[in-house]
Amino acid sequence: MTKSVNVYLATLCVVLIGCSEKEPEDVSSTSNPDIKLDLLFTHDGCRVYRFFDAGNYVYFAKCHTDEKDAKEKEK
Numbered sequence: 597m598t599k600s601v602n603v604y605l606a607t608l609c610v611v612l613i614g615c616s617e618k619e620p621e622d623v624s625s626t627s628n629p630d631i632k633l634d635l636l637f638t639h640d641g642c643r644v645y646r647f648f649d650a651g652n653y654v655y656f657a658k659c660h661t662d663e664k665d666a667k668e669k670e671k
Contacts, residue, residue, distance in 0.1 A: 620646075 620634035626647070636644045642659035 620636055622635040624633045626633050631647050631649060634646050636646055642657050644655065644657045646653050646655045
């Protein structure tokens with residue numbers, strides 16, 4: 597019984613930590629004054645953004661690759 601309780605508590609902790617809302621690194625204006633664009637984090641040259649639309653958060657990533665690096669990988 598204690599093993600199942602430990603698994604339940606561990607799962608609950610992971611869910612609660614994953615659902616915590618952190619402050620964005622940056623907030624930008626968009627062409628729509630009612631929508632703000634949040635920069636959440638940057639990793640390996642990719643920036644992850646979110647915005648709130650129609651009652652839901654929408655997430656997307658924008659990645660830039662260096663053309664020189666891409667050519668080196670092809671060799």
